[in-house]
Amino acid sequence: MIKLILTLAAGAGMASAQWLNYPTAGIPRTRDGKPNLSAAAPKMADGKPDLSGVWMADGQTYFFDLAAGLKPEDVVMLPWAKELQQKRIDNEHGDDPLSRCLPHGVPRVNTNGLFPFKIVQTPGLVVILYEQMNLFRQIFLDGRTLAKDLNPTWLGYSTGRWDGDTLVIETSGLNGKAWLDTQKSRPATDALRVTERFRRTNFGTLEVVATINDPKTYAKPWTTTTQKMFLQLDTDILEFICNENEKDLPHMPVGK
């Protein structure tokens, strides 16, 4: 009888609000019923790792500084870029397009640990839904190649392939307007090509590494240290409409 009451109480709790407390299906559990996030990563029917789930970056370290953990000599900016970076920092990154409700660009879009994203994986297409800015990316795994002469965009054009258990995503056709990070305000141009490597090391952990290759901005390609994303249980992405009732713009610092 008590068990029934507890179940009813739990049910009432779950139906309230939106789906912030709806239990995620298919979570491996320990014998006492707790989620076992160190269980093995799941696989799709075709044997490939299944990256599906609601994930969130661990904190905002890479959102503030994409080169976190690297040595200064690893990231070599060309002079024009260093100048621009300093201008942006002096202006307290007030010109950040992201603060004007424009998309983050790649790979910054993965890095903000305040907002989750959802990976939906099908055999020929991986879709990532981002709560921040309510955006999506399509990563095509059907063998198509990145076209030449791409119409530049904020989030680029992405193809993916499997390298063992790692999903390797190549992105180009970026418009060079997005910043690579926030506090460090690093620039890029439309020559930027990004390679992301996503590896689900266990049920609850995704490791992401990104290589920045932009010869117009950086003297050599550079690769981030490993960023961890953690599975978010019993929740879902919410609607986030940046330009609804937007009031901050008049308060943003303007360039000196």
Add this chain to the structure above:
Amino acid sequence: MNLWPLVLLATTASAQWINYPTPGIPRTPDGKPNLAAPAPRTADGKPDLSGLWEPAARGADPQFTDIAKNVAGGLPFQPWAADLVKARRADLNKDDPDGHCQPLGLVKMHLHPYPRKMIQIPGLLLILFERNTTYRQIFLDGRPLPEDPQPGFNGYSVGKWDGDALVVESTGFKDGLWLDISGTPLTDAAKVTERYRRWNFGNLEIDITVDDPKAYTKPWSIQVNQTIAPDTDMLEFVCQENEKDVPHLVGK
């Protein structure tokens, strides 16, 4: 005056995946997409709604301008709602959320001219929209609609199969949505039901019923027809980038 062409971005068909052949499309012997082939099914035998869809009219659905276009006798407005539509039309629909880069909500998005990609997997029907590079989730995993949800432009949607039709219920809308360019209202009391039926490979029929007692004296329905857009894909569209129209949306 029809304002929505002002916010259309003229994108040229340069060489991204605008002309890449879509894998898995049934074709006739000469290689053309066979839109009359039977509708595909998923492994569990249900119709598969996946595909890139656009209005059958190729452009906006005619109901995008006036959702009551095909409703015999017009919409059963509450008096305040009829007055509101008149006032909005008189003011040249200057407050249409579309012209301010706001989300359009699920009903108006079915009528919008830009393509949308439906991706159906067990437990979820995902719709990706070219318009504003945004998405909508319809949960097919048996969860109930939330009670007392945080209101949203798209609300919250759950679906289940009724034979070969997918029936979707949505609630939790924020107040003040526009169902068309004319400014036909939807309030936060609304419950919207969609019935999706893919009757062959290339054709999708969506029956939409609006049950919104705050704005209408009884429920009313429309039908939307969409066709597959083969061998192409969505572009990125970021409405608020370099947005210059708003200062000109001044009404009369």
